[in-house]
Structures are given as C-alpha cells and as structure tokens.
Amino acid sequence: MPQLTDQGAIDHGAIDRAETDRAGIDPAATDGAEAGPAAPDDHERAGTWMTPEEYGASRAAVWTAAVVLVTDTDGRILVQSVDYRADRMLPGGAVDAGEAPSAAAARELREELGVEGRYPRGLAVDWIPADTPGFPPEMRFPGEILHVYDGGTWTAERIDAVRLPAQEITGIHFAEPADLPALMDAGDARRALSALRARINGPGTALLEDGRPTAPTALDRLGVLRTRRTPLHGPWHPGPVPEQLPVRDHCGWLFGPDGRVLLLIARATGAAHLPPPTAGPATGAVPLGYRRAAQGAHARTAARLTGLPPAADPAYARLLATPEQVRELSDWGPAGADELAAVHAARARLSLPVPTRTPPTELPEDGVCW
Template sequence: MPQLTDQGAIDQAETDGAEAGRAGAAPATPGGRAGTDDRDRAGTWMTPEEYGASRAAVWTAAVVLVTDTDGRILVQSVDYRADRMLPGGAVDAGEAPSAAAARELREELGVDGRYPRGLAVDWIPADTPGFPPEMRFPGEILHVYDGGTWTAERIDAVRLPAQEITGIQFAEPADLPALMDAGDARRALSALRARINGSGTALLEDGRPTAPTALDRLGVLRTRRTPLHGTWHPGPVPAQLPVRDHCGWLFGPDGRVLLLIARATGTAHLPPPTAGPATGAVPLGYRHAAEGEAGAEGEVGAHARTAARLAGLPPAADPAYARLLATPEQVRELSDWGPAGAHELAAVHEARARLSLPRPTRTPPTELPEDGVRW
C-alpha cells in the first residue's frame, strides 16, 4: 500500500528541513529520506486525495444458496433475463453484504431470515461478457451466503412479489450450467462444494476457486446424481429378494468412510465391500422400492449395504476412480437418496459407534494416494 502524506506533513517536513539546514544537516522528507525535495518524492508517496483517486471502484452484490432436502438448489426466474439466478442482488450504499442478502430474500421471496455464514466471495472481472458497454461495468465482488436447507413447509411459505420474480424451482446441481449464465453456474457449484467441504468461505475468481479442494479438482456434482429413493430396511437382504448391487460403508480410523469419485464424470459412489482389508463386517441394511413406489425406476432388486472397519487400502486398481475419505454426511450430500437417506445415515452412525470409532469432524474430503495406505 502506498504511504500517505498530507500538506501538513509536507509543511512540517519543510520546516524541519530548514531547521536542519541551519544546523548544518541535510534536510529530511517524510519517511526520513534526507536530501530529497518532497515535490520530487518517490512514486509510493501520495496525498489522501491522490490515493483515493487511484483506487479501483467495483460493484458489490450478495446472493444466497438454498437447497431442499434432496440437495437441489433454489433458482429463480426473473422478468428481465432468460436465464435463472440465485436469489439476491446489489448491495446498497452503506449496507453490509449480509444485510443485503437478508433484504433481497425478504423482497424477492417474502422470507425473513439471517444469513451470517459466507460460502464464497467471488471476483467478477470487468471484461466479463454480457455487460453492455454503456453500463461501464467496473467488475464486482459478489458474496454467496448459506441459506441452509429448506423444508417443504418453508418452501410453501414463499411469496413472490407482483413483479420482477416470476417463479422459483429447485434444480439438480448438474443442471445449473443449462439454466444459468456460465459464471453464475460455476459460482453456485463452487459455493455448494464449499458448503459440503465445511472448511470456511471459498475465494473465487470468475467462479473458480483460487485454492481448489479435491471436490473442486474432481468436478463433483457436474453430472446428475443417480436417484435412489427406495425405502431403507435394516439388516440382511431377504433370501427371496435379488441383490442389484452391494456397497460398503468402509470406515477409516478417524470415523470417515471411503468414497469413490469417477474422474470422467465427477460422480460419487460408495465402494464395494471388498475395496480393502476390513474387520467387523456386518450387514447394515438395504434399499428397495416396492412396485409403484415413487423413485422405483431402475431400483429393481435390493441395494445392499455392509459396514466394516478398513485395515488399509491396496494400491488403486482402477485409475478411473479417485479414492477419498469423507464424513457420512458428505457422502449423503453428494447423493440423491430421498427421505430414506436420513434412516440410512442413522444406521451408519450406529455401526460406527459399534466399531468404537469417533464421530468425524467435517473437513474437506481427503484424496488418498494411489499406492495405498496402511493404518
């Protein structure tokens, strides 16, 4: 930052210099540089007026990321553009960004709330396409706040204004690029990954994290999640019921579980129970959709789940998948499991407690080395 001075300081320096000259010493300028006329001072010296004029002016805005219980993102339609947007808008002069976020949701959706938790701060450059030249867009700092997960009752309480907002919908994260401006979609997905990571506010530049996490690098949620909404049943799969697939909730020593991410699609998968040497394996339960049950498409047969404690991991056998350790909650948030997901998650934590493992703290999922690990 340039060092500031003002005319009073200059006058004082000139007085000090004159006195020093009478005493036989070289005159000094502000900052202690002897023998230099302040009018020829180095370029890092500015008056407050010069410094203020040198600072770039940017716009400021605030939006709120809201999800429903299935992990879909709230976007709204407006009467002045074709693509969808997160709720929010410009920060007024003298207004705090978090206050602007609350005001905008009250004005646009009729919902009162406070949104103190920031998910991301994005720098939108002045040369971003889509702004008319006459607008003289100077660039923008945009804050993304966490609006939390809204229940059906809260969604039903939404009241749209007479103009501007024409509708809302909850969109699958992977559908955002088709619904939104490209930069808006990048920002929303980065903010959602930051929420899942749980490591604090992400810094973005044009929607891209400046310090990408494993979820960012692997592009999770860029492909539609496979819906798995069958009813959760504890215990082993009945003999008469065919098993469609068999996955494992495989715990590391810190209580996190193994998660596979397809590098080509960013899709999250639970691994097979044989992914590594394990102890204490028990049949956790299974998912099954009865005929005619909502979400039964593609769910013929049981989706079996086994819980066990990993003793280690061998070298990666399939380079198409990255191996991560994540909390059970993060696994659920990266999956589309419907209401029964809460029942499966409860069973997972019961199994973790039986295996005498700690409840894990939410941290960004950790990518494991391809040459394996031993615990």
C-alpha cells in the first residue's frame, strides 16, 4: 500500500535538523551558512508517497449489498418475487451510506417480509465484476460486494407471520435448491447454492467471485445439490423391518472413528446417497429402523467401519460427513429428526464421539484402514 502524505504539510526544517543530527554537525556552526537545496517538487518525490487526493482517486469504487439465505424445515430456500423483474431473488438489497451490511440485512427483511431479526453469521461474500451482464450501460455499474447472511431455518409458524409490503414484493416461495437456476439470474443462483453449501460445511464464510468459491470444498467441487433430492417422507419406525414387508432398498449409517458417517456423491449429478451396509468391513452392525413406502420399506443399518476398500465404482465420490450434514443434503420430511435421533443413539452405543461439523472430507480412492 502506498504511503500517504500531505505534501504541503511536510516540515522540511524538521527533516533538515534530523539530517544534521545524524551527521553529528553542530547546528550553531551552520548559522548564516548557505541554505541547502530546496525541497523537491511533487514530481521529484522518491518512493511511493501519495497525497490523500491521489490515493482516494486510485481506489476502486463498488456498490455494497446484503441478502439473507433462509430455508424451511425441508431444506428449501426462500425466494421472493418482485414487481420490477421476472426472476426471483433472495430477500435483501442495497446497503445504505454509512450502514453496516448486517444492519442492512435486518432492515431489508423487516421492510420486505415484515420479519424482525438479527443475522450476525455471514455465509458468503461475493465479488460481482463490473462487466456482469444485465446492467444497463447508463447505470454505470461499478461492480459490487454482496454479503450473504444466514437467516436460519424457519418453522411454519414463522413463515405464516410474513407480511408483504404494499408494493415491490409480490410473493414468496420455498424452492428446491436444484430449481434455483431456473428461477433466478444465473449469478444469483450460483451465489445462493454456494452459500447453502457453506452453511452445510460448517463455521466459516465462503469467499466468492461471481458466485464461485475461490477455495472450493468437496461439496462445491462435486456440485452437490445441483439436482433435485429424492423425497423420502414416510414415517420412521425403529428396529428391524417386519418379515411381511418387502425391503425396497437397504442403506447403512456407517461410522468412522471420529463419529462421522460414510456418504456417497454421484459425480455425474451431485446427488447424495447413504451407502449400502456392505460398503466396507464393519463391526457392531444393528438394524436401526426403516421407512415405510408404497413399494416396501427403506431399511437402515448402523455399524462401525474398520476400514474402507479401494473404490469399486468411480462414478461415486466417498465422503465422511456428520449425520446432520447427511440430513441437510436429503429430503426426508419431518421424520428426518426421528431418524437422526436414532443415528446418534447408535453412535453412542458404539462408543463413538459426537462429530464436529467441518467440511465433508473426500476419502482416497485407494481406501483407508482404521
């Protein structure tokens, strides 16, 4: 960063005295002597000195905005319709002069949805370049820094409390994450999905450039949530599947030593799946429960992995994730909370720790041994 100075305020006499002191010259001996050379003009200044005016003129000017990412209990994202454009948007808007971005986020939700709240946790900060399509030339769009805040998960009661203003906001809708590119501007959809993945990853704010993370995580690299999740909303039943009920599919909650579980991600679609219970050598296997469906039961087994063989199917990436992250990547309806409680009860029986939420870790294709 250049050094700042007000050239007219420089005390050249003080500089001369300092130079005299360093040279060991008695100031009295110089009384009446010929004055030294004049101070250099501005164009002769050495180094990177700049006046405040020069420095201010050299800085980039950008707009600032703040939006809020809100989900419902099924993991769908709140988007709103407005009266001035066709595509949908996250709630939020421009940061006023002298206003903090988090304060702007709270103000915008109060004005647009009639909801009071504070949103201190940032999910993402996005740099939107000046040449982004869609801005009229006469607007002279200089680029924008956009903050995405976490609005949390809203219950049905809080959603019912939304009150729209008389103009601007014409409606709200909760959208499946994979549907955002069809509903929103392309950059807005990229930003919303990146922010949602950042929320699932855990603490920490994602830095984005035009909606794309500068340091992509496994969820970003694999494009998780870019295709619709398969809904599985049947009620949860603990224990083994009854003999008279056919098993439609059988998946495993397979724990690693840190309490996280194995998760498969289809590389072609980004879809998340629990693995089969035979995905690796395991101990302590127990029937965890099942979900009833029209075609039969979706069975679940819990076990502790002792290792993982080399990947047999290159179409899938293998990750370790917390049980909560698995649920957030799935569409399980209200009974998802019951299944999650059963998973943690099984983890405790296996004497495994409560896992810390960190970004899901992709496991090596050549396998691991614990």
